[in-house]
Amino acid sequence: MKNPKRPLMLAVLALGVFMSLPSWGNGMILIPAGSFRMPAFLDKTPRKVNSFYLDKHPVTNAEYLSFVEQHPEWHKSSVKKIFADANYLEYWSGDLDFDKTSGASSPVVRVSWYAARAYCASLGKRLPVIDEWEYVGQMPFKDKNDLKTVILEWYGQSSEWPLPSVMKRSANTAGIYDQHGVIWEWVEDFNSSMVTGESRADAALDRNLFCGGGASSAADPSDYAAFMRYAFRSSLQAKYTVKNLGFRCAKDKD
């Protein structure tokens, strides 16, 4: 535990390469440019997304451990209160040791937005923005599982603990794992006013979402799933840590 491999260095070297060796750590996958319809938005105009790299799976406890080893300012004992709330890495038993019941390859959770950004930046990466995340998030699974069902069923279950290891389920058609059904994920622009605490009044705020009066036509169940992501993101503050909220990193193509 004290001296894990350094999978991250390899991951950095392997940027842009379609990696098929999961044990090597968090390879990135090149997501082709394209357009998509933002779920639950009144404006159905296709939104363009440029090509970018996205981590194949959420950042794991082992990966996060090697980050905090290099960056003592992110130890749970020394993190500044304005950058993470009191429950930062709450389930870790020490600064450099995560809970044994929560495996090395389970997603790291209980990290703030600041921490997630710092992690990505340390590898020359960044957090994905909502458009990027949602664009990849609506690509279907490689196996036959229906995306909507997986998402809605996960939302309908009590939280699981300890969290399962990453990459235990089907990847989507782009080769990305675990966007749905394991944890929530931080995004760079999580606080971009998607839903307010009083979501039913949002239609009056011209926020382009099916809420309040505007919700009357939200008949697509995938919109429902998206609502919950928007609602979840808007309930957060940058220093918050949550037991089922982790992250993955992205990177520009050039």
Place this chain on the structure above:
Amino acid sequence: MKYAAVKKSLIGIAALVFAVSAYAQEKIKGEEKAILTDAPDVPPPITRKHATKVIVDLETKEVKMRLADGVDYTFWTFGGKVPGKFIRIREGDQVEFHLHNHPSSKLPHNIDLHAVTGQGGGAEGSFTAPGHSSTFNFKALNPGLYVYHCATAPVGMHIANGMYGLILVEPKEGMPKVDKEFYVMQSEFYTKGKYGAPGLQPFSMTKAVEEKADYVVFNGNVGALVGDNAIKAKVGEKVRMFVGNGGPNLVSSFHVIGEIFDRVYIEGGKLVNENVQTTLVPAGGSAIVEFKLDTAGTFILVDHSIFRAFNKGALGMLKVEGEHVKEIYSGKTEDGIYQPEGGVIQEVGESAPKIIPAKNIQESIARGKRIYESSCFACHQTNGQGLPGAFPPLAKSDFLNKNKSKSISAVVHGMDGKVTVNGKEYDSIMPAQVLTDDEISNVLNYVYSAWGNSKKTVTPDEVKAIRASGRVK
């Protein structure tokens, strides 16, 4: 001069009246923690004669519990049960409300109390991420029985999963004394499986939108007020039921079989009606019913939209012990035979409304475009260009133009495995589309008419034939 003097004194009186009414608002004296109870219990009546500061702590928690025998459901709750905790305060009270969202919650939650005057009924001030708490304050201006519920997007789903309860704001003068008080709340559940389908049942959004409830229940599950769980009282006692309806969709026709409500506070407000058989309880609304128990028996609580009671669970029991007063109800005194004439059972045939098929190819294409834009667009993209490496193009597609029946089959039955389109190989999955034969013919006519394709036409009959013969290899 005289006029001016009168005017001046009038203003003076008006000012005085205003000052008195402002002064009449009660002073807040002291502080207390609200007693909260789970249904069917109600917190004790408020005996104090002054307004106070009341502290309410309520926790939102997502828990797996029984919905019916053999059927579980992941409920989202206020306080760990459905319905949520009963809150009892007094008119004029100043409430400090703390909403705590349990760390194991998957979702943020908030609370809209219909007893609150102000933005969102508290929803805006109580929006809380998992593992966090929010505090807001309100003044109880209007007495009455009010529903509270979660109002986080998607609001319907948070309510459908069990996030509602009742808050009673007792009038300053208090409520007439009764012997027993009960908390009864109706609501309905929409599950993937039908009524009684075993196992952990997920929420069905489709059924909720269509308002086709599988379960209609009192106090959160089938049988919550039945058998050993029945509410109990004695002959001679006066009972009061605080009846709420969480919805999310249905209005309740609340009735107690074999009883007549002596008094009903209509919609939980001040207006009292007397001698009522059935009272309406709106979704997101309430009623208070009172009646004296004149004879013993088991009295059945129902939603008198009666299939809900006997087929969906909206049934409870009030067991009344004591004397069977024969003068009030005798029970059966004679058993005879009656032979009526006629009595043939009649039935009327039913048929679903017919959707008129497209009159011509132009109309079919126009309808097909709408289907494309809702069902196909996400993968095959706006102009049928597809996504390289993931979804094959439909524009100028050699596969499409060469293989009409395979294309129809792909929409009807789905498709997977390797396929070469315009020289490129694709290996992904197309799910079968839930569309009618007409709709599939329309959408394919649209695709064939667009983006340089071969303008082939597809008839509903061709679709029907392929649907019957199975996947085209």
